Amino acid sequence: MLKRFYQNHVLANLAYALVLLLGLFAYGSLAREEFPDVNQNFMSVWIGVPGLSAEDIEQRLTLPFEQLLHARLADVRTISSTTGAGFSSTLLRFNSLDRATFEKRGAELRREVQAAYATIFPKETTIYWVWGDTGSVTRSVGTVLVQGGGDPERFKATIREIKRDLERISGIEKLDYYGYSESEIHIAFHPEQLEGLGLRPLDIADTVSIYLRDEAAGPVALGDKEWLVRVVGSGNLPSRLAELSIVGAHGVVKLGDIAEIVRSDNSFNPMPRSDGVPAGLFSLYKKNAADAFEVIKQVQQFIDARNAESGRTGVKLLLAEDETVRTRSAISIMEHKAWWGLLLVLIMTWVFLGSRLAALCTLAVPFALGGTFLMLQAAGMTLNTSVLLGVMIALGMLVDYAVVVVEAIAYRIRQGMAALDAALDALGEVGTPVISSFLTTIAAFLPLALLPGFLGGIMRVVPIAVTAALLAALIEALWMLPAHIAALGPALASPSRFQAKRTQASYWLRVRYTRLLLGCLRHPGRAFFPALLAFGIAGAALIWGWVAVDFFPKEPTRSFTVQVQFPPGTKADSTYPVFEAMEARVRAALTIDELQTIVTLPPEELRVYLAPNGRKLPDILALIEPSLQQVIGPTEVSILGQSSGGPQGAPIKAKLTGSDFLALRLAADDLQAAISKHPAFSNMHSDYQGGAPQLDLRLNGVAIQRSGVAPETVLRTVKLLVRGEVVAGYREGADTIGVRVMSKTAPYQDLDALLRQTVARPGGGAVPLADLVEAERREGPQMIHHYNYRRVITLEANLDAKQMNVSDANDWIAKQWQTFSTAHPEVKLDLTGEIEDIKESLGGLRHLAFLGLGLIFLILGAQYRSYLQPALILLKVPMGFAGVILGLLISREPVSLYTLYGGVALAGITVNSAILLFSAANDRVEAGMNVVHAAFYAARRRLIPILITSFATMAGLLPLAVAGDEASSLWRPVATAIVWGLGFSTLLTLFVVPLIYRLAIGWTQNRVRKST
Secondary structure, three states, X not given: OHHHHHHOHHHHHHHHHHHHHHHHHHHHHOOEOOOOOOOOOEEEEEEEOOOOOHHHHHHHXXXXXXXXXXXXXXXXXXXXXXXXXXXXXXXXXXOOOOHHHHHHHHHHHHHHHHHHHHHOOOOOOOEEEEEEEOOHHHHEEEEEEEEEOOOHHHHHHHHHHXXXXXXXXXXXXXXXXXXXXXXXXXXXXXXXXXXXXXOOHHHHHHHHHHHOOOEEEEEEEEOOEEEEXXXXXXXXXXXXXXXXXXXXXXXXXXXXXXXXXXXXEOOOOOOOEEOOEEEEEEEEEEXXXXXXXXXXXXXXXXXXXXXXXXXXXOEEEEEEEEOHHHHHHHHHHHHHHHHHHXXXXXXXXXXXXXXXXXXXXXXXXXXXXXXXXXXXXXXXXXXXXXXXXXXXXXXXXXXXXXXXXXXXXXXXXXXXXXXXXXXXHHHHHHXXXXXXXXXXXXXXXXXXXXXXXXXXXXXXXXXXHHHHHHHHHHHHHHHHHHHHHHHOHHHHHOOOXXXXXXXXXXXXXXHHHHHHHHHHHXXXXXXXXXXXXXXXXXXXXXXXXXXXXXXOOOEEEEEEEEXXXXXXXXXXXXXXXHHHHXXXXXXXXXXXXXXXXXXXXXXXXXXXXXXXXXXXXXXXXXXXXXXXXXXXXXXXXXXXXXXXXXXXOOOEEEEEXXXXXXHHHHHHHHHHHHHHOOOOEEEEEEOOOXXXXXXXXXXOHHHHHHHOOOHHHHHHHHHHHOOOEEEEXXXXXXXXXXXXXXXXXXXXXXXXXXXXXXXXXXXXXXXXXXHOEEEEEEEEOOEEEEEOOEEEEEEEXXXXXXXXXXHHHHHHHHHHHHXXXXXXXXXXXXXXXXXXXXXXXXXXXXHHHXXXXXXXXXXXXXXXXXXXXXXXXXXXXXXXXXXXXXXXXXXXXXXXXXXXXXXHHHHHHHHHHHHHHHHHHHHHHHOOOOHHHHHHHHHHHHHHHHHHHHHHHHHHHHHXXXXXXXXXXXXXXXXXXXXXXXXXXXXXXXXXXXXHHHHHHHHHHXXXXXXX
16 A cells, blocks of 8 residues: 555655645745734823813823733733823733733723723813724834825825825835924913903803803604704804803903914924924834735825925925835845745755655655745745744755665665665664654744743744644655656766766765764763763853853844933923934934934934935944933933843833832932943943923912802913913814813913903902912923833933843842942832743743753653663754854854744754764664774764765755845844754764664663673
8 A cells, every 4th residue: 555655756746846846836925024023012002181281180090090900901011101281192912912911901091991981081181092002013014105295284184195195005004203293273362352341261161161062952843743852053164263251240252352263283282393394103004914015005004195296285205114125135035045045955965865855855845835835825824034944944854854865765766776776774773763754843842832922022933834844844854755766766876977076975985984983982081071072062062151242133234313301391382493403413424315304303313214225224323322311401301222032111110119209319310320330231221201380280278268259260371371271172084172261361371460460350359469379489390201000210321232131231230220229219120121021931941941951852762762862862952052153153143032933943953963863873782783882883884874864954054154234133143052962963963873872772781781
């Protein structure tokens, strides 16, 4: 039955062709993106409460809301909040959850927010947003800049139209917009004029509110029909506000006679500007599994279409940042390295096996790749750099199984066996070791798909791609390859003209190897001493820091942000000259070809977008930063360079938590001073913004009672005299337009001018506001930050990885804190930032490494029915790790989480050669050969297959390991780890493993003889 199956080469050929063609179609149709979707497990809640100070919102909203979430919501890892004047923003980070559970927690959060809106939110709350951020780091595709001038309302309407059109593009999941605020109708009254007419500001506010209110009176029966009665206010009145009648003590006046009615902005911050004109900025995020190239193509087509009408609209669009340029380059480079790796694999197999056998072996590569892409498409995955890394890791291993099978079959054919009989006999010899090698490899790789954190999200698809490729290669090696050889048997039996030279070279190699091996077997110290020396050097390199550590190497993007802090109380409009000076210095440092555009986002940010080609971002920042620090006006300037391939934000974040702001500020000043002295830290800044000037007014109950004015009248009058009160709203297309009643005298020249404003008495006359309130001038916080339910001040800094790694930096900061923590007993230090992801990834790698080793031991124990032999084979793992460290020491690559990932994956690769050697030795021992001869002849017999499989795997990754381009910096450490680790462990396999087998198995047999 089995013989007939392998004789049917037509079935094997058709299956091969089918998988290859479907794989080609799958590769062409896979969506492209730089990284796979990484679930960040963030949920955000933004709540708008206009008119309230940061302290008011903290007490009335933020604290009770945090307590509610703490009691009602599960799986919350951390909760952070920022409270400012008019808003509260809460960021929840959940534990590592699958998408279904995360969406369930999101639904629960929305229900809690809706319940809180009706119960604990202040009545002034006007709006709230809830959204989940499952992968914004890896889904960002670009930034669109909109420039315009002329009529502000027309520009805003165009912006709203552009926003709706961008949201309709297939593949766009969400937009982050920076720009204008929604328009409002401002009814600005003159307090002195109202006082003369016997009117109160409340009369205007209440009258406008009533006239613009929509009310349903209910149904009324009329004969056999029922009519719904509605009072319609907002349907036609906004255009006739000036005609509204206001009833006062001295008669009726028209609203237009006592107030100016204008359309304006509801924000006190000015609009962004670019090239001296108003601007808007859209950050684009694609949907999960959407093709980034197709999304940005549609965006560019939309931009071109809108710009064709710029003469009519006065609006110009620009793709300020195209992140797919980096994605396209990264994928192209990985594909290029993969082709070079494939070529090297072909050359390697040709050198050892000849053109015919090499061609048969390399048939496994296209079949395995086709099967891989077919399985990835069926699983709904995308083509990204992580997938291509998995392909490159598997590339050399794809021919491993085929090499072992082909070499065994060819050996028998040269001995005179028929091709089919040789194939079946060879499968009987090497089939079990090949399957065992496959199982041990995926036992090391597949658990890595369970790795948590950011690293797990980026790399999760790698073990899946490797497993899919190796499974396809195994099928090809154990089914299709023997069927091909059975059909081509006579042709394989005839040697080529180079085969004699190849046989002679192989014989020479075996002779030289056997002489060296005999020396090692006779004198174990010759083999153990170099191995122990290598282990010693590797250990010393780790202990004494000869190898640098950079846990999260990142690829700089082509944009950066200048964050600016101004003295408390600085008006946003007055920051324009500072930003213009900074923009001029940035332009002076860059060439025309390097700069894409600059966008000012007052009062805090300047964003610079660079062209795809030009100097490296770190070099540009090193040139620009000293110049920007010299600009007069800001109290603090920090530059944040954007990057991809790692957690976002500053690598160092030291959070000081407590309850008293003064104690937090003193502790933050001490810690910031200590950190700033170390040269490894740069761009050190605090999120604490100096106290803003604040006027606290407390109602004077006695004076209010004596004046006859209602307390609510005083309170509302103060609001109307300052920022005003939104009394109504109406729909204008898809937008809601608020109607705000406010004083024309605001802003005031001084606080006394505000306190001199009067409040009308019910019976006539007025009383100064200063007589009805107690005023206190003081400094209040501009922003209040919470972390895990306590107030917090966060210190952030960049880190020079060449001087200190993130883990050591956090340990150093913790030691510095210990020196003066006793002076701040109420303040606690919490180190976050990259260290959180590092600890999570290191812990996950450690556990998964032990899981992988345990599975390998289980597989080998079942194969050899022994406890000792699996343990001996697993000695190859530390050999591989020693090779990794030596390779990093020589190549000057740093130890990173990606390197450690490659080291864990290496465990499943390094044991394969030992499995082949042990299987061959065991067969000889079972045939009656003594242990010494069995080890010797097994090593001699497996020399060529071991060299081919090891060199092929190394050749597949070599182009990436030696790559010098910036786009390969993220994955190069993985390739370097595997190449060096596998090379070193292969050397030890050929000389140390036979010696270990001889000593351990010989010792075991001697014990058995003595016991019997």
